[in-house]
Amino acid sequence: MDDDCIFCKIIAKELEADFVYEDSEIVAFKDIHPAAPVHLLVVPRKHISTLMDLQDDDVSLMGRLHGVVNDLARAFKLDKKGFRVVINCGKDAGQVVYHLHLHLMGGRPLLRDIAKGQGT
Numbered sequence: 001m002d003d004d005c006i007f008c009k010i011i012a013k014e015l016e017a018d019f020v021y022e023d024s025e026i027v028a029f030k031d032i033h034p035a036a037p038v039h040l041l042v043v044p045r046k047h048i049s050t051l052m053d054l055q056d057d058d059v060s061l062m063g064r065l066h067g068v069v070n071d072l073a074r075a076f077k078l079d080k081k082g083f084r085v086v087i088n089c090g091k092d093a094g095q096v097v098y099h100l101h102l103h104l105m106g107g108r109p110l111l112r113d114i115a116k117g118q119g120t
């Protein structure tokens with residue numbers, strides 16, 4: 001756990017969030033500023049700052065994160081119409097929270113140039 005990390009605090013239940021999924025490695029909760037009718041953040045419990053900080057033994061975790069996205073897409077009825085998955089990495093991508101997370105967005109047609117899920 002990184003004491004300065006807001007997502008570590010959410011995972012440790014020191015801060016509130018609207019959880020939609022939890023297992024031993026991964027949690028998912030609703031984005032506090034949703035950019036789409038469904039906007040979930042799928043987050044490893046392990047503190048990994050950015051995609052560039054992945055270690056070789058995190059590869060299976062990345063696969064599992066996508067599996068959870070798949071399950072949540074079905075649970076939130078996005079599987080038929082489609083959805084977007086985004087990882088922002090670093091400054092130019094506008095990454096704000098430096099704890100790796102996947103944005104899962106859907107529930108309306110998404111503009112082609114949406115990267116962060118902002119600017120509808």
Ligand code: AMP
Nearest residue numbers: 017030031032033088094095096097098
């Ligand atoms: P990123 O730009 O990829 O780092 O996105 C961080 C996301 O975390 C943004 O979409 C924020 O709205 C979201 N966020 C920040 N704080 C919270 C929080 N306390 N609970 C839920 N979502 C949050």
Ligand code: ZN
Nearest residue numbers: 005008047099
């Ligand atoms: Zn963290």
